[in-house]
Amino acid sequence: MLIVAAIGGGAFVLASLVVSLRLLALARRTGELPELLIGLGLLLMGGVGYPLSTAARLLSDTPSLQTALFAFHAVLSLVGQGAVAVFTWRVFRREEPWARGVALSFMAALAGLLLWQTAAPGWRAYAATQAGPWSYLPVCSLFVLAWAGGESLVYHRKLKKRLALGLADVVTTDRLRLWAIAMLAAFTTSFVAFGLRSLGVEMTAAVTGVVVGPLGLISACAMWLAFLPPERYVTWVLAHAGKGA
Amino acid sequence: MADATAFDFVCAELERATSLSLLEARGTLRLALKAAGVDARSVTAPQLRVILDKLLPGELRKRGCDDAENVCREIGVRLGSGSFDGPTADSPEAVFARLGGGSA
Numbered sequence: 001m002l003i004v005a006a007i008g009g010g011a012f013v014l015a016s017l018v019v020s021l022r023l024l025a026l027a028r029r030t031g032e033l034p035e036l037l038i039g040l041g042l043l044l045m046g047g048v049g050y051p052l053s054t055a056a057r058l059l060s061d062t063p064s065l066q067t068a069l070f071a072f073h074a075v076l077s078l079v080g081q082g083a084v085a086v087f088t089w090r091v092f093r094r095e096e097p098w099a100r101g102v103a104l105s106f107m108a109a110l111a112g113l114l115l116w117q118t119a120a121p122g123w124r125a126y127a128a129t130q131a132g133p134w135s136y137l138p139v140c141s142l143f144v145l146a147w148a149g150g151e152s153l154v155y156h157r158k159l160k161k162r163l164a165l166g167l168a169d170v171v172t173t174d175r176l177r178l179w180a181i182a183m184l185a186a187f188t189t190s191f192v193a194f195g196l197r198s199l200g201v202e203m204t205a206a207v208t209g210v211v212v213g214p215l216g217l218i219s220a221c222a223m224w225l226a227f228l229p230p231e232r233y234v235t236w237v238l239a240h241a242g243k244g245a
Numbered sequence: 246m247a248d249a250t251a252f253d254f255v256c257a258e259l260e261r262a263t264s265l266s267l268l269e270a271r272g273t274l275r276l277a278l279k280a281a282g283v284d285a286r287s288v289t290a291p292q293l294r295v296i297l298d299k300l301l302p303g304e305l306r307k308r309g310c311d312d313a314e315n316v317c318r319e320i321g322v323r324l325g326s327g328s329f330d331g332p333t334a335d336s337p338e339a340v341f342a343r344l345g346g347g348s349a
Contacts, residue, residue, distance in 0.1 A: 023344065034340045091340050155337050161282030165295050172342045227344055
């Protein structure tokens with residue numbers, strides 16, 4: 001089961017890293033905000049943040065390093081999750097004041113948790129017990145992943161209707177579906193892990209393998225196909241247009 | 246006409262060409278837009294021309310408009326001769342087209 005977890009988790013980290021770097025390179029070329037936000041979000045949450053938090057949990061023998069890693073991970077989470085929240089607002093609900101309020105409140109809440117943990121009881125205490133204000137981070141992660149996946153799914157449904165009238169591009173419609181799958185698979189992984197931890201279930205290799213392995217792989221594949229689609233996949237999508245793109 | 250949106254233009258034309266009030270015309274067009282998966286705030290003139298051709302005649306017939314096809318065809322022609330904002334580069338589909346390497 002450890003191998004299953006490693007394959008799923010590793011694929012997720014690799015896909016996040018490669019896709020995010022490609023999107024950041026695109027942002028540098030175009031100078032546009034959405035690619036910068038989504039690239040930053042994927043890099044800091046999946047490419048760096050996820051392996052960093054795993055490493056931090058395993059480093060209980062070196063408390064000072066573990067403390068530093070947890071604190072650094074908190075800063076990455078603040079920027080990464082904030083970037084995904086702002087991406088969702090700016091891309092899907094640009095004109096909606098409530099969405100701006102949600103995105104800004106989300107960032108303020110994350111910053112508040114980080115500052116609260118820093119002020120008291122501090123990051124050494126968090127490294128030792130993984131309790132305190134920052135232990136509410138999974139709630140924020142679940143929210144931002146659900147919002148990103150949900151908005152993408154809603155817009156995908158609209159584009160499917162437009163496809164029938166020839167008003168949408170097949171590959172772009174499929175890309176929104178894939179982004180929704182990637183985000184909702186990541187949401188489900190976080191939700192199950194958070195739920196099990198809350199119920200006091202020990203996160204053994206077997207438990208992690210069952211949860212992280214398949215869902216991590218699904219999220220990684222969806223992300224890859226969305227933003228780095230092989231030519232054969234695009235051909236397949238075009239060939240199957242109208243059969244549920 | 247420069248300040249009017251394509252949506253407002255079609256609603257005004259529907260009110261003029263049918264027995265619908267402006268409110269009814271807006272509601273009817275909104276139903277057609279919903280069926281097409283398009284928002285009234287962001288709908289473009291080219292999208293509206295397709296909706297006028299494929300969806301709106303059916304909605305108008307349901308509301309007792311006998312000459313729905315001709316009404317929609319005429320509005321489509323007038324819409325084509327007007328000047329309205331084109332598709333925005335920051336719409337979700339334009340952003341996602343760019344993110345995959347496609348053109349905006």
